[in-house]
Amino acid sequence: EVQLVQSGAEVKKPGESLKISCKGSGYSFTTYWIGWVRQMPGKGLEWMGIIYPVDSDTRYSPSFQGQVTISADKSISTAYLQWSSLKASDTAMYFCARQGDGGGAFDIWGQGTMVTVSS
Amino acid sequence: QSVLTQPPSASGTPGQRVTISCSGSSSNIGSNTVNWYQQLPGTAPKLLIYSNNQRPSGVPDRFSGSKSGTSASLAISGLQSEDEAHYYCAALDDSLNGWVFGGGTKLTVL
Numbered sequence: 001e002v003q004l005v006q007s008g009a010e011v012k013k014p015g016e017s018l019k020i021s022c023k024g025s026g027y028s029f030t031t032y033w034i035g036w037v038r039q040m041p042g043k044g045l046e047w048m049g050i051i052y053p054v055d056s057d058t059r060y061s062p063s064f065q066g067q068v069t070i071s072a073d074k075s076i077s078t079a080y081l082q083w084s085s086l087k088a089s090d091t092a093m094y095f096c097a098r099q100g101d102g103g104g105a106f107d108i109w110g111q112g113t114m115v116t117v118s119s
Numbered sequence: 120q121s122v123l124t125q126p127p128s129a130s131g132t133p134g135q136r137v138t139i140s141c142s143g144s145s146s147n148i149g150s151n152t153v154n155w156y157q158q159l160p161g162t163a164p165k166l167l168i169y170s171n172n173q174r175p176s177g178v179p180d181r182f183s184g185s186k187s188g189t190s191a192s193l194a195i196s197g198l199q200s201e202d203e204a205h206y207y208c209a210a211l212d213d214s215l216n217g218w219v220f221g222g223g224t225k226l227t228v229l
Contacts, residue, residue: 035218037164044121045156045164045207047218061217095163103170104211105154109163 002026004034004096004110011116012086019082020113022096029077030054033099035106036070036081040092050099051079086117122147123208123221130227136196139224141208143189147219151211153191155184158205158223167206168193195226203228 007021022034035050049060053072060070072079079096093112100107124142131137141153155168166175168184171191183194191210195202208221 044205044223045158045209045220047209047220050217059217062215097164100166100169102166102173102175103152103154105166105169105209106156106164107166107169107175109165112163 002098002108004098004108006094006096006110006113009114009116011118013119014086014088014117016086016117017082017084018086018115019080020094020115022079022081022110024077024079024098027098030074033104034072034079035097035099036068036079037095037097037106038064038092039095039112045095048081048094053077053079086115088117088119090115091117121222122212122215122219123210125206125208125221125224127222128225128227130229131195131198132229133198133200135198136194137198137226138195139193139206139208139226141191141193141221143191143210143219145189146214147189147210147212148186148191149189150213153184153186154209155182155191155193156207156209158207160204164207198228200228202226 036048038046048064049070051058053074069082096110097106098108152170156164157167158164171186172184205223212219
């Protein structure tokens with residue numbers, strides 16, 4: 001089965017660092033771009049950026065450039081999203097998704113990782 | 120404020136046909152294909168339509184998509200209670216060099 005499995009929910013304090021993960025299985029991980037999408041509580045979807053695991057070519061949304069870092073370890077079929085200093089406004093659900101062959105649409109999604117930042 | 124504009128809500132009764140619109144510009148819908156996602160409550164989004172009007176395997180043919188100029192629409196025929204969800208359109212934006220989403224439409228089945 002083709003799937004993306006994300007790491008579990010996190011509760012952090014403002015200023016702390018965090019790295020969440022997204023592990024792919026059931027397909028050739030290095031062949032597809034992996035994107036990250038934010039969904040703040042009660043809000044819509046926002047594209048954050050995307051990475052090509054084979055060479056770690058990364059693109060960021062202007063809204064998230066400099067705010068997060070996207071990386072990947074192709075040897076373990078895992079993509080990452082990390083923050084160096086969390087803010088309360090980073091509280092959200094974060095989804096990873098595979099950019100598939102059909103028009104580049106995100107065809108496989110992870111289950112989501114809830115990140116809560118609160119003092 | 121989302122780059123793509125969708126109505127915040129839509130509704131219909133079982134068996135009805137409903138459409139959801141998505142309006143963009145020449146840098147996104149006008150020059151790239153549109154995808155639609157369905158998000159059931161408490162779950163991850165699911166790809167519903169790609170490349171304007173293509174359905175992934177397993178998506179019922181009750182769901183259809185179309186595009187004209189800088190607008191797109193999703194149609195759901197034979198509305199069912201399980202269709203109650205949020206629906207999002209998305210497209211690549213050449214100016215932003217990345218994906219943009221609509222604000223989402225909450226579909227209620229009355």
